[in-house]
Amino acid sequence: MIKLIALVPLFPLIGFLINGFFGKKLNKSVSGVIAAGSILASFVVAVAAFVELQGCEQKSHIINLFSWIKSGTLQIPFEFLFDPLSSLFLLIITGIGFLIHVYSIGYMHDDEGFSRFFTYLNLFVFFMLLLVLGNNYLIMFVGWEGVGLCSYLLIGFWFKNTAYNNAARKAFVINRIGDLGFLLGIILIFITFGSISFDNVFAKAGTVSTSVITSIALLLFIGAMGKSAQVPLYTWLPDAMAGPTPVSALIHAATMVTAGVYMVVRSNIFYSISDVASEVVALTGIITALFAATIGLLQNDIKKILAYSTVSQLGFMFLGLGVGAYSSSVFHVTTHAFFKALLFLGAGSVIHAMGGEQDIRKMGGLKGHIKITFITMLLGTIAISGIPPFSGFFSKDEILAHVYEHSKLLWVLGMVTSMLTAFYMFRMLFGTFYGKFRGTNSQEHHLHESPSSMTIPLIVLAALSVLGGVLGLPEFWHLPNWMHHNLEPVIMRPDPSILPHDTEWLLMGLAVASAAAVIFLAHRMYRTYNVLPVEREEDLKPVAKVIYNKYYVDEFFDKTIRKPLDLLGQIFHKFFDIAMIDGIVNGVGKAVTGVGSVVRLAQQGNIGFYVISMVVGVVCIIVFTFLIK
Amino acid sequence: MLTALLIGFPLLGALIVFFVKGNAARNFALGLSVLEFVLSLVAFAMYKNNPACTQLSFNHTWVQSLGINFSVGLNGISLLLVLLTTFLVPLIILSSYKNEYENPSSFYGLILIMQMALVGVFAANDGFLFYVFWELALIPIYFICLLWGGEGRSRITFKFFVYTLAGSLFMLVGLIYVYNHTNVEGLKSWAVQDMYNAGKSLTADQQGVVFWLIFIAFAVKMPVFPFHTWQPDTYVNAPTQGTMLLSGIMLKMGTFGVMKWLLPIVPLGLERWGNTAICISVIGVVYASCIAIVQKDFKRLIAYSSIAHVGLISAGIFSTTQQGLQGAVMQMLAHGVNVVGLFLIADILLRHTGTREIDKLGGIRGMNGNFAVLFLIVLLGSVALPLTNGFVGEFLLINGLYQYSAIAAAFAGLSVILGAVYMLRSYQGIMLGERKDNHLTFGSLAATDKAVLIIICSVIIAFGVYPKPLNEMAEEGVKILLSNIK
Secondary structure, rough: OOHOHHHHHHHHHHHHHHHHHHHHHOOOHHHHHHOOOOOHHHHHHHHHHHHHHHHOOOOOOEEEEEEEEEEEOOEEEEEEEEHHHHHHHHHHHHHHHHHHHHHHHOOOOOEEEEEEEEHHHHHHHHHHHHHEOOEEEHHHHHHHHHHHHHHHHHHHOOOOOOOHHHHHHHHHHHHHHHHHHHHHHHHHHHHHOOOOOOHHHHHHHHHHHHHHHHHHHHHHHHHHHHHHOOOOOOOOOHHHHHHHHHHHHHHHHHHHHHHHHHHHHHHHHHHHHHHHHHHHHHOOOHHHHHHHHHHOOOOHHHHEEEEEEEHHHHHHHHHHHHOOOOHHHHHHHHHHHHHHHHHHHHHHHHHHHHHOOHHHHOOOOHHOOOHHHHHHHHHHHHHHHHOOOOHHHHHHHHHHHHHHHHHHHHHHHHHHHHHHHHHHHHHHHHHOOOOOOOOHHHHHOOOOOOOHHHHHHEEEHHHHHHHHHHHHHHHHHHHOOOOHHHOOOOOOOOOOOOOOOOHHHHHHHHHHHHHHHHHHHHHHHHHHHHOOOOOHHHHHOOOHHHHHHHHHHHHHHHHHHHHHHHHHHHHHHHHHHHHHHHHHHHHHHHHHHHHHHHHHHHHHHHHHHHHHHHHHHHHHHHHHHHHOO | OOOHHHHHHHHHHHHHHHHOOOHHHHHHHHHHHHHHHHHHEEEEHHHHHHHOOOOHHEOOOOOOOOHEEEEEEEOOOOHHHHHHHHHHHHHHHHOOOOOOOOOOOHHHHHHHHHHHHHHHHHHHHHHHHHHHHHHHHHHHHHHHHHHOOOOOOOHHHHHHHHHHHHHHHHHHHHHHHHHOOHHHOOOOOOOOHHHHHHHHHHHHHHHHHHHHHHHHHHHHHHOOOOOOOHHHHHHHOOOHHHHHHHHHHHHHHHHHHHHHHHHHOOHHHHHHHHHHHHHHHHHHHHHHHHHHHOOOHHHHHHHHHHHHHHHHHHHHHHHHOHHHHHHHHHHHHHHHHHHHHHHHHHHHHHHHHHOOOOOHHHOHEEEEEHHHHHHHHHHHHHHHOOOOHHHHHHHHHHHHHHHHHHHHHHHHHHHHHHHHHHHHHHHHHHHHOOOOOOOOOOOOOOOHHHHHHHHHHHHHHHHHHOOHHHHHHHHHHHHHHHHHHE
């Protein structure tokens, strides 16, 4: 099966083509089955190949398709790499992708753009698979920009709404800022190593000066910041919630936004060599994690809460990468994919039940009406809050343990972040499902559980969120950490230091206790005292108001980048182009005409002019002769 | 011989078309240009088979006493550009079917004459012949713009004509200067290889002067900042087919000229002034992109985006690296195809809605989904998304430029971001949202428009996914070029 790994991206491509060309003529259920079926086929192949790889001595397989770009010494084959890292991502993408496709069949059922939706979604999966399968940076870049395109198309899926279109465009443009960094990084890799294929580059990484490696690592990281929504390039992700909810689950939580993590893990040798780059990654990660978590505290839109939570969790993963805990971060990518996809799909089910309402101030008391959604979301919330033995607990704990070795301060900040996470997640849960219903009567009447095409994916994801921890059980419990062992061949210079067992126990205990305390606090606030989210913005306290408005970061970028850019364009256009440069050009033209009209006199037989010019000429000659002598 | 045929055939075609009355003229023109395309495919296949084949070169004495020969030939780079020309001309003719031009026989005849001159420019192996074709190309496009252009055309076309002609005269002086230094057994020669040798025998100072004399003509033609102010008005005012000829093919005369008639002649001049040329090219990239952002007329926006694209091409050429030059060739091909698509889209908008003003359009996505998809694909090619034809060139260009200077690459790379800004903004304004004008309707596309757009979109994707056939030839051509510069 490994030899046929190209089938994995091929199936979604075929699905894309069928739905793209014939989607409008197809029956909705046929369209949906083709889309979901193509992902299922990919999943089956991916599983078979994964199993084969587990039994294989050789852990990295290169599958060459054709020669893509060649220019002198620059040779870029269209080539796939199947190894433990890419095989794991294939499973996440196709597995969760399949569940979300199934869910979408129910969720998008009444939408007129049904087949268009699946066209885009299949194309997205295709590009995402290219991204993780490529054996060189440029194929990764193809997938990278391709998923950006699909994200653009899907955020702006309801293209009649201007706000959605703006959000889509913002996502694409901000991602392109990162992409430029990535592209320059790829070029620097080529110039440094004479190749951009992973095997060639990584083998030579140790022979190059650290400063060059740092430049490469930082340029690549700019790309990761765009795609994985890190400060300051994160503002597009909350806006991206304009897209249909399954899109938020698949693209903006489980897969695409973790591409930056994938890239850093793939390039881990650079970051292991360059301490500077690692510090930057860790700091960016913790700042993002903390920053987004505080914003999450005061959001009222259920999807926005989850969006900021995603930004924050991504920051957490980068914190892990920055301290060298590569396999732990991949573990967190995996568990996060489970529980965040679950939470988004659950939110979609809530929105579905509420007839499109997303504001938790208008919800409340839903747990009796939509039981499956409630129970699954409860499990997801516990998982993300880090309560054992749910999956999130294990992955988060592993990262925090590594951070503790690295820096106590970062560990404290990481702990604060996870406490904030538990708090805003339970705030959301209580606000949505507990208390009295705060919506309209007709909404209350309309409340209903979603169809089984939507609830079954929720149940599966809930099971994964609960049990996913077994993939990486703590080693100091003397249990097998599969994740760690699986990724060993990919991590070139693993971090050797191990904490004493009693410290690990202590850290773990602290984490659990603090999470429990925060949940208790949230319970007191939102259940016992029934504190409700503030209705109107004006009623917020000054600090809260700043946080509520997302620290005015959007406004800041608007004033410092977007407006000046427009102004610059106007100045270049009106002043430089039309007035100055063209003015000079036309001036030359006029000067020529002017000289011509004077010279013309010499040709017109005007005796008077001839006499005058003769006199002037003679005078000039005389004066000139005297001057020279 | 085949090359001479490729030049002569359009001229013959033009003569036929001149005498065909009415709209039949365009059918003749289309048929003949398709035949020409087939001929060029034959040439392509022959070259692929055997790059040394003699059928592609032709030499006939013209003015013996002055050493002028009718000497033409095709190799990697020039063959690709001839292929671009012969591929685009039928599409340009086909795209005109919905425009009712007065006096069609002259219009289409002039397009074919233009094609002859363009092929001649790319194929000429004699300096004098090159100059003759170069100036010859100006005449048909001058009349096309003057007779079928929009409002204010006489002033604008006059400026265009004088501006480019003035540039060309500098080039003529430069070429004659080099010619005067040729010495083949006591005789002077215009042959390209002799010109190369003569140019290299000059001192660095002399080469520096010749560099500017020749470069100005090319800089005006492309155009690179700050020689570009004739371009936006001319592009906007010319009839759509004229704009397509100008931007799709004619500007490649400038970039091609730099490759064949500048770099190998004055390598020392390049050493001294190449940095300046890269500077103005790169400034032009950002400058024109910023201006494109604030344009209201979609056609003018494309005009400025074209300046940005060509600035990057020019910068890549002057980096004189394998990747930079090869990227330039690939981007010339891609830009030619994409810009024709974009100008056709501008024309379709105008024909269907009566305006190209971005602010007045909107909501077309909902009225014609197919058009929206085709537009999007062309747009993606233009912003160089991977797996479109634009990406291969852009990646190689920035790569080559980076080897020359990392800062220049980063600065020019801003076009990656700015291009997305102005293209997506205009796409949103034109296609998405609700329609701003309730009377706006947008029916289905005419069959000819649809055919042209589908062909263009297919090329965009096909050569983005599998650029190898073109890329291989560009690679070989650039290797030969580099060996001539060294």
